[in-house]
Amino acid sequence: MKRTHLPMNALRVFEAAARHLSFTRAADELAVTPAAVGQQIRALEETLGVVLFRRLTRNLELTHEAEQALPALQQGFLAFEEAVRVMQAGQSSRVLSIAAPRALVAKWLTARLADYGRQHPELRFSIAAHEDGEMDFTQANHDLAIHFGGEPQAEGIHGRTMGDELLITVAALSTGPDAPNILSCIAHPLDPETPCVESALTVADPGLAIDAAAAGLGKTRVPALLAAADLASGRIIALDAGVPAAGAWWLTAPTPQWRQAKVRALVAFLIN
Missing domain, CATH: 3.40.190.290 (D-Maltodextrin-Binding Protein; domain 2)
Known part of the structure:
Protein backbone atom coordinates (compact mmCIF):
# COMPACT_ATOMS: atom_id res chain seq x y z
CA MET A 1 0.00 0.00 0.00
CA LYS A 2 1.37 3.42 -0.99
CA ARG A 3 2.19 5.77 1.88
CA THR A 4 -0.36 8.27 0.57
CA HIS A 5 -3.08 5.65 1.15
CA LEU A 6 -1.96 4.47 4.57
CA PRO A 7 -4.79 4.72 7.15
CA MET A 8 -2.55 6.44 9.68
CA ASN A 9 -5.18 7.25 12.30
CA ALA A 10 -6.56 3.71 12.27
CA LEU A 11 -3.03 2.29 12.54
CA ARG A 12 -2.38 4.52 15.54
CA VAL A 13 -5.58 3.20 17.16
CA PHE A 14 -4.58 -0.37 16.37
CA GLU A 15 -1.13 0.10 17.93
CA ALA A 16 -2.64 1.42 21.16
CA ALA A 17 -5.25 -1.37 21.32
CA ALA A 18 -2.61 -4.01 20.57
CA ARG A 19 -0.31 -2.65 23.26
CA HIS A 20 -3.05 -2.63 25.89
CA LEU A 21 -5.01 -5.61 24.52
CA SER A 22 -8.04 -3.53 25.48
CA PHE A 23 -10.26 -1.19 23.52
CA THR A 24 -11.20 0.58 26.75
CA ARG A 25 -7.61 1.33 27.83
CA ALA A 26 -6.71 2.35 24.28
CA ALA A 27 -9.70 4.71 24.26
CA ASP A 28 -8.52 6.27 27.52
CA GLU A 29 -5.05 6.84 26.06
CA LEU A 30 -6.39 8.34 22.86
CA ALA A 31 -9.14 10.38 24.55
CA VAL A 32 -11.92 8.76 22.51
CA THR A 33 -14.71 6.31 23.30
CA PRO A 34 -14.25 2.51 23.23
CA ALA A 35 -16.90 2.42 20.51
CA ALA A 36 -14.77 4.76 18.37
CA VAL A 37 -11.77 2.47 18.86
CA GLY A 38 -13.84 -0.54 17.81
CA GLN A 39 -15.08 1.29 14.75
CA GLN A 40 -11.53 2.23 13.69
CA ILE A 41 -10.33 -1.34 14.16
CA ARG A 42 -13.18 -2.77 12.07
CA ALA A 43 -12.52 -0.22 9.33
CA LEU A 44 -8.82 -1.09 9.35
CA GLU A 45 -9.56 -4.82 9.15
CA GLU A 46 -11.84 -4.19 6.17
CA THR A 47 -9.24 -2.00 4.46
CA LEU A 48 -6.43 -4.52 4.94
CA GLY A 49 -8.53 -7.62 4.47
CA VAL A 50 -7.01 -9.05 7.65
CA VAL A 51 -8.47 -9.95 11.05
CA LEU A 52 -6.37 -8.24 13.72
CA PHE A 53 -7.97 -9.29 17.00
CA ARG A 54 -9.72 -12.32 18.36
CA ARG A 55 -12.45 -11.08 20.66
CA LEU A 56 -12.41 -13.32 23.74
CA THR A 57 -14.78 -13.23 26.68
CA ARG A 58 -12.80 -10.89 28.89
CA ASN A 59 -9.97 -9.62 26.74
CA LEU A 60 -8.46 -9.37 23.29
CA GLU A 61 -5.88 -11.52 21.62
CA LEU A 62 -3.78 -10.59 18.61
CA THR A 63 -4.03 -12.74 15.54
CA HIS A 64 -0.82 -14.15 14.11
CA GLU A 65 -0.80 -11.54 11.34
CA ALA A 66 -1.25 -8.67 13.80
CA GLU A 67 1.40 -10.06 16.17
CA GLN A 68 3.90 -10.32 13.33
CA ALA A 69 3.24 -6.77 12.10
CA LEU A 70 3.10 -4.98 15.47
CA PRO A 71 6.88 -4.59 16.13
CA ALA A 72 7.48 -3.00 12.72
CA LEU A 73 4.52 -0.67 13.23
CA GLN A 74 5.77 0.38 16.65
CA GLN A 75 9.25 1.03 15.22
CA GLY A 76 7.63 3.14 12.55
CA PHE A 77 5.78 5.27 15.10
CA LEU A 78 9.00 5.67 17.09
CA ALA A 79 10.67 6.91 13.89
CA PHE A 80 7.81 9.37 13.36
CA GLU A 81 8.20 10.64 16.93
CA GLU A 82 11.95 11.10 16.42
CA ALA A 83 11.34 12.98 13.16
CA VAL A 84 8.90 15.32 14.90
CA ARG A 85 11.37 15.81 17.76
CA VAL A 86 14.10 16.77 15.29
CA MET A 87 11.83 19.24 13.51
CA GLN A 88 10.72 20.82 16.79
CA ALA A 89 14.30 20.98 18.03
CA GLY A 90 15.21 22.94 14.91
CA GLN A 91 12.40 25.41 15.51
CA SER A 92 13.28 25.82 19.19
CA SER A 93 16.97 26.13 18.36
CA ARG A 94 19.08 28.84 19.89
CA VAL A 95 20.10 29.95 16.40
Missing part, protein backbone atom coordinates in the same frame (compact mmCIF):
# COMPACT_ATOMS: atom_id res chain seq x y z
CA LEU A 96 18.15 32.76 14.71
CA SER A 97 18.49 32.88 10.93
CA ILE A 98 17.78 36.30 9.39
CA ALA A 99 17.86 37.53 5.79
CA ALA A 100 18.18 41.26 5.12
CA PRO A 101 19.62 43.75 2.60
CA ARG A 102 23.38 44.08 2.92
CA ALA A 103 23.21 47.81 3.67
CA LEU A 104 20.74 47.25 6.51
CA VAL A 105 22.94 44.50 7.95
CA ALA A 106 26.02 46.72 7.90
CA LYS A 107 24.46 49.99 9.04
CA TRP A 108 21.82 48.87 11.54
CA LEU A 109 21.09 45.19 12.05
CA THR A 110 24.43 43.92 13.32
CA ALA A 111 24.57 46.56 16.04
CA ARG A 112 21.02 45.74 17.13
CA LEU A 113 21.76 42.04 17.19
CA ALA A 114 24.87 42.70 19.25
CA ASP A 115 22.73 44.53 21.81
CA TYR A 116 20.19 41.72 21.80
CA GLY A 117 22.91 39.09 22.06
CA ARG A 118 24.31 40.72 25.19
CA GLN A 119 20.87 40.31 26.77
CA HIS A 120 20.55 36.72 25.51
CA PRO A 121 24.06 35.21 25.44
CA GLU A 122 22.64 31.75 24.73
CA LEU A 123 21.54 32.84 21.23
CA ARG A 124 23.51 32.62 18.00
CA PHE A 125 22.69 34.49 14.81
CA SER A 126 22.98 33.53 11.16
CA ILE A 127 22.66 36.44 8.71
CA ALA A 128 22.15 36.14 4.96
CA ALA A 129 22.16 39.01 2.46
CA HIS A 130 18.96 39.36 0.46
CA GLU A 131 18.42 42.27 -1.90
CA ASP A 132 15.45 41.43 -4.13
CA GLY A 133 12.34 42.57 -2.30
CA GLU A 134 10.29 40.04 -0.38
CA MET A 135 11.96 36.82 0.69
CA ASP A 136 10.77 33.58 -0.92
CA PHE A 137 10.60 31.38 2.17
CA THR A 138 9.97 28.31 0.03
CA GLN A 139 13.53 28.62 -1.25
CA ALA A 140 15.32 29.45 2.01
CA ASN A 141 14.75 28.36 5.59
CA HIS A 142 15.04 31.60 7.57
CA ASP A 143 13.33 32.49 10.83
CA LEU A 144 12.86 36.09 9.73
CA ALA A 145 13.48 38.35 6.74
CA ILE A 146 13.61 42.13 6.41
CA HIS A 147 12.82 44.05 3.25
CA PHE A 148 12.11 47.61 2.22
CA GLY A 149 8.85 48.22 0.39
CA GLY A 150 5.21 47.43 0.98
CA GLU A 151 3.36 44.95 3.16
CA PRO A 152 4.12 41.35 2.15
CA GLN A 153 1.64 39.95 -0.34
CA ALA A 154 2.70 36.31 -0.59
CA GLU A 155 0.23 33.76 0.74
CA GLY A 156 1.05 32.56 4.24
CA ILE A 157 3.57 35.36 4.92
CA HIS A 158 2.92 37.76 7.78
CA GLY A 159 4.78 41.00 8.40
CA ARG A 160 5.25 43.80 10.90
CA THR A 161 6.47 47.21 9.90
CA MET A 162 9.15 49.13 11.75
CA GLY A 163 7.23 52.33 11.08
CA ASP A 164 7.31 55.08 8.47
CA GLU A 165 10.66 55.84 6.88
CA LEU A 166 12.21 59.12 5.73
CA LEU A 167 14.74 59.71 2.99
CA ILE A 168 17.30 62.25 4.19
CA THR A 169 20.18 63.91 2.41
CA VAL A 170 23.51 63.45 4.16
CA ALA A 171 27.12 64.47 3.58
CA ALA A 172 30.38 64.92 5.44
CA LEU A 173 30.61 68.01 7.63
CA SER A 174 33.16 69.52 5.25
CA THR A 175 30.93 68.97 2.20
CA GLY A 176 28.77 71.87 1.09
CA PRO A 177 25.11 71.66 0.03
CA ASP A 178 26.17 72.12 -3.62
CA ALA A 179 28.24 68.94 -3.62
CA PRO A 180 27.52 66.42 -6.40
CA ASN A 181 25.08 63.58 -5.83
CA ILE A 182 26.08 60.07 -4.84
CA LEU A 183 23.33 57.61 -5.71
CA SER A 184 22.72 53.99 -4.81
CA CYS A 185 21.00 53.19 -8.08
CA ILE A 186 21.98 49.61 -8.70
CA ALA A 187 20.44 47.54 -5.94
CA HIS A 188 18.25 49.92 -3.99
CA PRO A 189 16.82 52.84 -6.04
CA LEU A 190 15.08 54.66 -3.21
CA ASP A 191 15.29 58.06 -4.84
CA PRO A 192 13.75 57.66 -8.30
CA GLU A 193 13.25 61.39 -8.75
CA THR A 194 17.00 61.92 -9.14
CA PRO A 195 18.22 59.93 -12.17
CA CYS A 196 21.53 58.13 -11.96
CA VAL A 197 22.98 60.04 -14.90
CA GLU A 198 23.09 63.19 -12.77
CA SER A 199 25.23 61.59 -10.07
CA ALA A 200 28.94 62.02 -9.56
CA LEU A 201 29.21 58.48 -8.27
CA THR A 202 26.93 55.44 -8.48
CA VAL A 203 27.27 52.70 -5.90
CA ALA A 204 25.57 49.38 -5.27
CA ASP A 205 23.60 50.16 -2.14
CA PRO A 206 22.77 53.00 0.28
CA GLY A 207 25.28 51.77 2.84
CA LEU A 208 28.11 52.35 0.38
CA ALA A 209 26.56 55.71 -0.52
CA ILE A 210 26.76 56.76 3.13
CA ASP A 211 30.41 55.69 3.32
CA ALA A 212 31.19 57.62 0.14
CA ALA A 213 29.49 60.72 1.52
CA ALA A 214 31.40 60.39 4.79
CA ALA A 215 34.62 60.27 2.74
CA GLY A 216 33.74 63.65 1.21
CA LEU A 217 32.74 62.41 -2.25
CA GLY A 218 29.41 64.22 -2.25
CA LYS A 219 25.92 64.07 -0.81
CA THR A 220 23.40 61.27 -0.95
CA ARG A 221 19.77 60.63 -0.10
CA VAL A 222 19.31 57.49 1.99
CA PRO A 223 16.84 55.95 4.46
CA ALA A 224 17.10 57.64 7.85
CA LEU A 225 17.37 54.27 9.60
CA LEU A 226 20.57 53.47 7.73
CA ALA A 227 22.12 56.85 8.43
CA ALA A 228 21.22 57.03 12.14
CA ALA A 229 24.44 55.57 13.58
CA ASP A 230 26.72 57.64 11.33
CA LEU A 231 24.73 60.78 12.13
CA ALA A 232 24.97 60.07 15.86
CA SER A 233 28.73 59.60 15.63
CA GLY A 234 29.19 62.82 13.64
CA ARG A 235 30.62 60.95 10.68
CA ILE A 236 27.99 62.61 8.47
CA ILE A 237 25.47 65.41 8.89
CA ALA A 238 21.89 65.79 7.62
CA LEU A 239 21.40 68.49 4.99
CA ASP A 240 17.59 68.46 5.18
CA ALA A 241 14.71 67.24 7.32
CA GLY A 242 13.91 64.42 4.93
CA VAL A 243 10.92 63.43 2.85
CA PRO A 244 8.58 60.45 3.36
CA ALA A 245 9.79 57.30 1.65
CA ALA A 246 7.52 55.37 -0.67
CA GLY A 247 7.87 52.23 1.47
CA ALA A 248 8.85 51.02 4.91
CA TRP A 249 11.04 48.37 6.51
CA TRP A 250 9.12 45.14 7.06
CA LEU A 251 9.94 42.17 9.27
CA THR A 252 8.40 39.14 7.60
CA ALA A 253 8.08 35.39 8.18
CA PRO A 254 5.71 32.53 7.40
CA THR A 255 2.77 32.43 9.80
CA PRO A 256 4.07 29.35 11.72
CA GLN A 257 7.35 31.16 12.47
CA TRP A 258 5.44 33.86 14.33
CA ARG A 259 4.37 31.24 16.86
CA GLN A 260 7.99 30.80 17.94
CA ALA A 261 8.86 32.68 21.09
CA LYS A 262 12.38 33.42 19.81
CA VAL A 263 10.98 35.15 16.69
CA ARG A 264 8.37 37.17 18.57
CA ALA A 265 10.92 38.31 21.15
CA LEU A 266 13.43 39.43 18.52
CA VAL A 267 10.79 41.28 16.51
CA ALA A 268 9.59 43.11 19.63
CA PHE A 269 13.18 44.18 20.30
CA LEU A 270 13.88 45.32 16.74
CA ILE A 271 10.76 47.45 16.34
CA ASN A 272 11.28 49.31 19.62
